[in-house]
Amino acid sequence: MADKRTLDHRATGPLGHYSGYELVIGLEVHAQLKTRTKIFCSCPVGYGGEPNTNVCPVCLGLPGVLPVLNDEVVRLAIRTGLALGCSIAPRSRFARKHYFYPDLPKGYQITQYLEPLAFDGWLDIPGKRVRVRRCHIEEDAGKLIHAGASSMVDFNRCGVPLIEIVTEPDLRTAEEAEVYVNNLRRILQYLDVSDADMEKGHFRAELNISVRPRGSNEFFTQTEVKNLNSVRALKGAIEYEAKRQIELHGRGESVKKQTLLWDDRTGETAPMRSKETAEDYRYFPEPDLPPLVIRPEEVEQIRASLPELPAQRKERYIAKLGLSEYDASVITADPAYADYYEKILKAGADPKPAANWLTTEVAGALNEQGIGITEFRVKPEAIAELIRLVRDGKVTGKVAKDVFAEMVASGGNPSAIVEAKGLGLVQDDGLLSRTIDEVISAEPDMVARYRSGKTQVLGALVGAVMKKSRGKFPPQKVSELLAKKLSE
Amino acid sequence: MSELCDRTVHELIAGLRQGEFESPDIVNSVAARIAAREPTVNAYITRLTDQALEQAGKLARPDSSSSALHGIPLAIKDNICTKGVLTSCSSNILHNFVSPYDAHAVSCIKAAQGIVIGKTNLDEFAMGASTEFSHFGAAHNPLDLSRVSGGSSGGSAASVAYGGAIAALGSDTGGSVRQPAAFCGVVGLKPTYGRISRYGLVSFASSLDQIGVITRDVVDAALLLEVVAGRDERDSTSVNVPAGDFVPQDNDIQQIRIGLPRECFVEGLDPGVRSSVQEMLTAIAPHCACVSDISLPRLPHSIPTYYLICMAEASSNLARYDSVRYGLRAPDCATLEEQYERSRGLGFNDEVKRRILLGTFGLSKGSIEEYYGTGQKVRTLICQDFEQAFKSVDVIVTPTTPTTAFRVGEKLDDPLAMYLGDIYTVAPSLAGLPAISIPCRARVNGLPVGLQIIGRAFDEKTVLKVAYAFEQVAKWPSGQGV
Numbered sequence: 025m026a027d028k029r030t031l032d033h034r035a036t037g038p039l040g041h042y043s044g045y046e047l048v049i050g051l052e053v054h055a056q057l058k059t060r061t062k063i064f065c066s067c068p069v070g071y072g073g074e075p076n077t078n079v080c081p082v083c084l085g086l087p088g089v090l091p092v093l094n095d096e097v098v099r100l101a102i103r104t105g106l107a108l109g110c111s112i113a114p115r116s117r118f119a120r121k122h123y124f125y126p127d128l129p130k131g132y133q134i135t136q137y138l139e140p141l142a143f144d145g146w147l148d149i150p151g152k153r154v155r156v157r158r159c160h161i162e163e164d165a166g167k168l169i170h171a172g173a174s175s176m177v178d179f180n181r182c183g184v185p186l187i188e189i190v191t192e193p194d195l196r197t198a199e200e201a202e203v204y205v206n207n208l209r210r211i212l213q214y215l216d217v218s219d220a221d222m223e224k225g226h227f228r229a230e231l232n233i234s235v236r237p238r239g240s241n242e243f244f245t246q247t248e249v250k251n252l253n254s255v256r257a258l259k260g261a262i263e264y265e266a267k268r269q270i271e272l273h274g275r276g277e278s279v280k281k282q283t284l285l286w287d288d289r290t291g292e293t294a295p296m297r298s299k300e301t302a303e304d305y306r307y308f309p310e311p312d313l314p315p316l317v318i319r320p321e322e323v324e325q326i327r328a329s330l331p332e333l334p335a336q337r338k339e340r341y342i343a344k345l346g347l348s349e350y351d352a353s354v355i356t357a358d359p360a361y362a363d364y365y366e367k368i369l370k371a372g373a374d375p376k377p378a379a380n381w382l383t384t385e386v387a388g389a390l391n392e393q394g395i396g397i398t399e400f401r402v403k404p405e406a407i408a409e410l411i412r413l414v415r416d417g418k419v420t421g422k423v424a425k426d427v428f429a430e431m432v433a434s435g436g437n438p439s440a441i442v443e444a445k446g447l448g449l450v451q452d453d454g455l456l457s458r459t460i461d462e463v464i465s466a467e468p469d470m471v472a473r474y475r476s477g478k479t480q481v482l483g484a485l486v487g488a489v490m491k492k493s494r495g496k497f498p499p500q501k502v503s504e505l506l507a508k509k510l511s512e
Numbered sequence: 513m514s515e516l517c518d519r520t521v522h523e524l525i526a527g528l529r530q531g532e533f534e535s536p537d538i539v540n541s542v543a544a545r546i547a548a549r550e551p552t553v554n555a556y557i558t559r560l561t562d563q564a565l566e567q568a569g570k571l572a573r574p575d576s577s578s579s580a581l582h583g584i585p586l587a588i589k590d591n592i593c594t595k596g597v598l599t600s601c602s603s604n605i606l607h608n609f610v611s612p613y614d615a616h617a618v619s620c621i622k623a624a625q626g627i628v629i630g631k632t633n634l635d636e637f638a639m640g641a642s643t644e645f646s647h648f649g650a651a652h653n654p655l656d657l658s659r660v661s662g663g664s665s666g667g668s669a670a671s672v673a674y675g676g677a678i679a680a681l682g683s684d685t686g687g688s689v690r691q692p693a694a695f696c697g698v699v700g701l702k703p704t705y706g707r708i709s710r711y712g713l714v715s716f717a718s719s720l721d722q723i724g725v726i727t728r729d730v731v732d733a734a735l736l737l738e739v740v741a742g743r744d745e746r747d748s749t750s751v752n753v754p755a756g757d758f759v760p761q762d763n764d765i766q767q768i769r770i771g772l773p774r775e776c777f778v779e780g781l782d783p784g785v786r787s788s789v790q791e792m793l794t795a796i797a798p799h800c801a802c803v804s805d806i807s808l809p810r811l812p813h814s815i816p817t818y819y820l821i822c823m824a825e826a827s828s829n830l831a832r833y834d835s836v837r838y839g840l841r842a843p844d845c846a847t848l849e850e851q852y853e854r855s856r857g858l859g860f861n862d863e864v865k866r867r868i869l870l871g872t873f874g875l876s877k878g879s880i881e882e883y884y885g886t887g888q889k890v891r892t893l894i895c896q897d898f899e900q901a902f903k904s905v906d907v908i909v910t911p912t913t914p915t916t917a918f919r920v921g922e923k924l925d926d927p928l929a930m931y932l933g934d935i936y937t938v939a940p941s942l943a944g945l946p947a948i949s950i951p952c953r954a955r956v957n958g959l960p961v962g963l964q965i966i967g968r969a970f971d972e973k974t975v976l977k978v979a980y981a982f983e984q985v986a987k988w989p990s991g992q993g994v
Contacts, residue, residue, distance in 0.1 A: 081613055085832045087606065087714040088593045088615060090747050120828055122875075124852055131831020177836065306875040308884060311718035311825060313748050 045235045045270050048243060049195035049262060053208060054186045055218040056164070056226040057100045062183035063163050064091035064134065069185075071224055075169070075178035083183035085129030090312050093118075097161055097185040098141070098316065100217040102326050104187055105142025105159045107215050107333055112323045116141045116160075118310035126177050127166035135162035135188075137307045141316065147191075147211070148335060149203040155192040162186050187218070193232065193243065198262040202255050205229060210334050214359045222254055229258050234279065235269045245279040249293055251286045261286045264293055337362055345375035354383050360397050364404050371408030374415070381407055385425065389432045401435045402428075410438040417498045423447050447496075456489075456497055460506050463488045474510050482507060516541035517675035521584050521732040524678060528574045528583060535568035535583025535627070538678070542585045542629060545675040554651050555661070555670040557590045558598050558631040567627050580739050581626030587677035589668050590631040591638055592723065593712040594618050597628075601714050602636045602646040605833045605840045605859025615712020616747065617681055617723050617740040624739045629677050632667030636861050637830065638688055638716045640664050641930050642923065645863045650920055653695060656959060659917040662692030668726045669696040679727040679736050685717050686818050687912075687937025689724030690949035694962020695917035697951045699979070700726045701733040704970045705944030706751035708737075709744030715829040717822035718749075720941050730950060730980045734758035737972060753970045760980035765799055768978055771806035771905030776936060782915045784956030789911045789963050792952050795985040800978075806905060808897040811939050813890050815931060818938035820874055820887030826864075827871030833859060866927065895943045902968050907978050910936045912949040912962030940966045948979045953986035 062069055065082035082089045105112055119137035140160035146153050164184040169176045189208065195201050209220040209227060220227040234246035247265060252258045264286075269279050284293035332340070334356045341352035356362045361382070368378040386407070390400060410427060413419045419427060419442055430441045441447070463485060464471055470481045482503065489502045516524065516538045527533055543561040550556060564585055574582040588594055591601040593611035595618075600606045614622065621628070633651040635643050643651040643666025651666040653659040654674035661670040665682030669692035672680050682689040684702035693700025702724040713723055725736040738759070743752040772793070777786065797803045835841040835855035842854035860868070874883035901908060913933055923930045940947040946969070949962040963982060967975035 084837060086612070086838070087599065087601070087609065087832070088611070088712040090711055090715075090749075092746060092748055122828060122831060124831070124834060126834070126836045126848065129832060129837060131834060132828055304877045306828075306872065306877075306880070308824065308828070308875050308880065311749075312715075 042235070042238075042266060042270060043274075044238055045266075045273070046238045046240075047196055047198075047262065047266050048193045048234045048236060048246070049197075049201055050191050050193040050232040050246075051195065051201060051204065052191075052230040052232070053189045053205070054164075054228045054230075055104075055189065055212055055220055057097055057161070057185040057187055058216065058218050059094060059096045059100065059185055061094055061096075063094050063097050063161065063185035064183055067183065070180070073180055075176070075180060078180045079182070083129070084179055085131075091134060091310075093313060093316070094185065098318070099326065100185075100215075101141050101159060101161045101187050102318065102323060103215050103330065104189070104212065104217050105145065106323070106327050107211055107330060108142070108145035108147055108156045108159065108189070110142035110145030110156060110159055112142050112318055113139060114318055114320070115139070116316045116318075118313045118316070119307045120310050121305045121307055123305060125165070126175070127168050127179075127182070129166070129179065129182060133163060133165065134310055134313070136160035141318075147204065147207060149200060149207055152194070152200065154194045154200075154204055157190045157192050159187055159189050162188060193234075193246075198259040198266075201231075201262055202259055205255055205258060207334070210357065210359070214331055214333055216331075225253070228253065231258065231261055231265070233262060233265045233269070235266060235273065245281050247279065247281065247293075248283045249286050250283060250296070253288070257286055257288055260288075260291055261293055264291065268293070334359070334362075341375075341379075345369075345379075347375060347379050351379045351383050354387075355379060358397065364397050364400075367404035368408045368411070371405040373408040373411040377411045377414070378407070381411060381428075385428050389428075402431050406431060406438055413438060413442065417500060418442065419447060420495055420499060423495060456493075456501065456505060459489055459492050459497070460502070460509055463492065463506075464509060471510060482510075485510075515545075515675065517545045517678070519678070520728045521581065521678055521735055524584060525574070525580075525582065529576065529578075531573065534573065535571050536565060538583060539565050539568040539585050539627065539629070542676060542678070546630070546671075549654060549674045549676060552652060552657050553654050553661075553670050553674060553676075554649050555632055555654075555667040555674070555676055556587070556630045557600055557602065557633050557646075557648050557667070560597065560628055560630050564627045564629045571625065579623070579625040580735060581621060581624040583625060583627060584678050585627045585629035586621060586736075587630050587632045587668055587671045587680035588618060588621075588628055589634055589638075589665050589680070589682045591634055591683055591714040591716075592618060592681055593714070594628060594631065597631060599631070599714070600647065601638070602634045602648055603833075603859060603861070603864070604647045605835075605856070606838075607647060607840060609839050611712075613712065615723075616709035616744045618712060620740045620742075621681070626739070630671070632665070632671055632677075632680060632682075634667055634688075635664035636864050637714065637826070638664040638683055638685055638721075639826065639863050639867055641687070641691055641933055642918070642920075643667060643670075643692070644920065644924060645861055647861070652920065653917050655697060656917065658919055659959070660695065660920050660922075662695030662913075662917060664688040664692075665700075665724070665726065666692045666695075669693050669698055669700065672696070672698045672726050672728060679725065679732055681736075681740070682724050682726050683713055683716075684722050684724040684937075684941065685720045685822060686941045687934045689726060690912050690937050690947060690962065690964060691933070693726050694912035694949045694951070694960065694964075697955075697960030698726055698728060699730055699733050699948065699950050700724060700962075701737060701948040701972075701976075702941070702946065703737060703741065703972055704751075704946045706749050707753070707946070707970065707972065708740050709742075709747040709750040711744055711746040711750075715825075717825040718829060719825060720818075720822055722941075722944075730948075730976055730983050731759055733948065733979075734760065734972075734976045737976075751970070756973060758972055758976055760977045763799075763977075763981040763984050765796075765978055765981045766801060768800045768907060768974070769905040770796070770800055770803045770978070771901055771908045772803065773808040773811060773901070773908060773910060774805050775808055775811040776910040780914050780932070780935070781911060782956070785911050785913070785915060785961050788952040788954040788956060788961040789909075791954055792963055792982055792985060793909065795953075795988070796982055799981060804905065806901045806908065808894075808901060808908075808939065810890065810893045810897050814894055814939040814942055815935055817887050817890040817894065818934065818942055819870075819931060820883050821891060821942070823867045823871035824874045824884045824887070825871070827868045827875065830860070830864070830868055835859070863927070891942050894939055898939075898943045898945060898966075906967070906974055908966040910964045910966070912936060912964040916956050916959035916961060936964055940964075943969075945969055946972045946975050948975050950979050950982055951986065953988065 668680035845851035
């Protein structure tokens with residue numbers, strides 16, 4: 025760290041997006057682990073609920089109570105660590121982080137400071153491997169509710185289990201930070217360790233950011249930005265801080281190492297009131313909890329139970345199912361979406377048409393209705409059946425789209441819709457033969473051209489037959505029989 | 513026969529079973545004694561004699577299958593939570609705190625049909641060695657009212673000594689059960705760290721705190737330990753070691769090797785105390801395998817080590833008293849900071865503040881390595897000293913305190929002198945070892961002298977057996993040979 029240094033702005037011209045500077049960004053993400061009970065007591069973890077209803081002597085920090093670690097929290101944290109390629113510490117410790125605030129009942133937060141549960145991992149984003157420095161578990165604090173001149177505290181969130189995931193300063197742009205955050209959320213959802221819902225506060229990001237001249241390997245003074253409750257806020261804060269810090273450097277002033285709060289309303293960062301930032305947390309090992317010892321067998325057991333992660337799934341879709349990079353990305357972006365896709369395949373559909381249907385028609389319908397795949401009334405088995413109808417020549421691709429629209433509207437079964445609406449292809453060979461004969465007599469010019477070797481007119485003749493049948497003859501059969509009759 | 517309130521638990525249980533008297537008789541006897549002695553001793557913060565009498569009235573006559581403490585009145589130190597009853601820790605900051613739950617040890621006593629007769633006085637948050645640092649006034653020594661009862665479990669020791677309770681629970685962080693037991697002439701046992709759940713014991717120094725028992729004799733200490741010992745899911749530091757049968761069956765200690773740390777019998781030890789302990793050792797020597805000199809080379813460092821660690825932990829543990837959820841809140845505060853400062857300023861006494869300040873300093877950036885870190889390192893060395901010693905001996909014997917009970921007010925303005933009185937008791941606390949204080953036969957100027965027996969971790973059985981043998985020796989009339 026070169027804390028009190030300033031950059032010589034004359035050395036760097038106004039080149040590119042950041043005028044010759046590059047950003048150095050690290051993220052600290054807090055995600056709520058999906059457990060039934062809190063981290064150190066047996067109170068239920070609930071969202072919403074009347075204030076101070078999910079509380080007990082332990083999470084209220086009454087005199088004489090002691091924390092007892094929830095095993096499920098440890099299991100979920102190990103799952104997360106492994107999925108991020110981390111090493112799992114055979115022995116880690118909890119520490120107390122001290123500061124006074126009314127939402128912190130004990131006057132300290134129990135966290136893992138020097139010895140985290142998981143460390144040295146990574147998460148890939150396009151074109152870059154972002155190093156994950158550490159993942160550790162800790163307890164959440166309560167919430168202040170301000171009402172006029174007085175303030176009240178709701179302790180329901182107190183003791184809700186969190187995992188903190190800290191990157192190395194490997195990110196360089198707001199876009200990279202966005203992709204990292206989205207990928208991380210997806211992984212947590214895939215692992216089923218967190219809902220990672222930013223709106224509900226299940227997933228909160230903190231930003232560490234500094235700037236330096238492009239090409240430099242040095243680290244300059246960074247600022248920390250809190251209160252980022254959306255990806256938009258994160259990107260906004262990065263852009264704002266980048267501009268602010270670059271301007272400071274440009275004026276020859278130094279960036280102050282401080283903690284800032286992002287304000288969604290103004291789109292600016294502002295220093296936290298100094299009393300909200302403790303100078304010294306006085307970390308020391310939590311004497312009420314023995315060291316957390318994880319046996320290697322336990323780690324291996326959890327590793328074996330890990331689900332396929334988005335990146336692995338995408339690879340498999342490309343390599344084994346022959347999907348395009350684009351289709352594979354779109355489908356694996358959401359685990360529920362990919363699960364839906366695999367159910368279509370399981371019901372007998374081929375991978376490519378299934379992917380086409382999912383990324384076009386299904387995606388369109390979801391978009392139109394503004395719902396997620398789990399709320400979609402059309403079942404994957406019905407999509408598979410529709411694909412089968414097309415494959416077997418029962419309906420044309422065009423008709424299938426109408427059938428799909430009807431499925432979306434009524435929730436009906438595709439075969440039944442085809443039957444009821446008379447959308448099925450006409451399999452009457454006599455009628456087909458007669459219709460072809462009619463077209464041959466009605467189009468002598470084209471027939472003559474065909475017979476003179478201009479076989480490309482066949483398409484137009486097929487079209488004429490189809491038009492007469494309102495699209496209900498199987499196109500393949502029309503084409504074959506027409507060619508046969510023309511050759512006679 | 514003595515009055516009921518002066519008898520031991522095992523005598524009373526036997527009497528109840530034989531129908532000599534009933535539980536209300538015991539409670540009445542104890543209540544009468546409390547009424548007579550409390551105005552001068554001040555052992556209790558809260559008396560529960562009416563409720564106790566009511567409970568005793570509901571108990572059937574015990575038989576051989578009744579619970580271990582059937583109808584026996586016991587006192588609980590006021591830093592151990594009792595449901596629906598004030599649990600003040602002798603502090604203004606908790607002057608109105610009624611616990612919504614029972615500590616594990618209290619639940620055990622209630623399950624064994626023991627009766628809680630009251631909550632006893634202590635040094636605020638168990639920080640002190642005289643029970644003078646109490647929001648509710650000092651607890652005096654019932655054997656000599658001009659002297660202190662010891663501390664911090666002074667109220668528990670005094671009540672057992674004067675017949676205000678048959679037995680009591682105390683807490684021991686650096687000697688707080690053993691030292692007042694020694695000053696008041698009763699038995700005080702601090703078991704191995706982890707033997708009794710700390711759930712509901714208000715934390716002072718988490719890595720050292722342990723609930724202990726104060727009784728009239730060694731058998732009672734064993735009986736009470738059996739009731740409260742054992743693994744509790746709510747305390748992650750409580751240990752799952754089979755409790756076993758602690759009550760000594762005989763005083764056969766022929767196989768026992770006793771070690772005397774030469775670092776304990778040096779300058780600073782009161783000559784009267786020394787000769788009193790020496791007499792006990794001379795008397796016991798022919799009955800055990802050997803009494804030999806050993807060395808605990810790091811023992812002289814145990815006082816600074818202990819205070820570095822306990823103050824650091826105390827500064828953290830007492831952070832929760834912020835006036836937000838319970839306890840004292842200073843009125844008319846304009847800001848949150850003012851509310852914190854004034855509430856804590858009014859709520860804690862000087863000794864507690866001293867420890868919070870020193871402990872906070874000891875954990876601060878730039879100091880933690882030098883103070884708390886060094887404390888932890890030396891603590892490890894002290895543990896190693898004991899491990900080494902226990903290779904050649906089975907128990908270690910020392911005086912419990914370097915002096916007998918000092919005068920009320922004598923050390924109030926000299927915290928360092930007060931701290932130095934812990935020299936013999938803090939080392940086993942740092943090592944987490946079981947240790948008991950029993951009265952020596954000979955008093956000094958009428959004041960009791962405590963003899964401390966330290967054992968291996970979780971070997972309370974041997975400690976109690978040796979204590980029992982010493983107790984037999986102490987019963988011999990003065991001057992009689994071995």
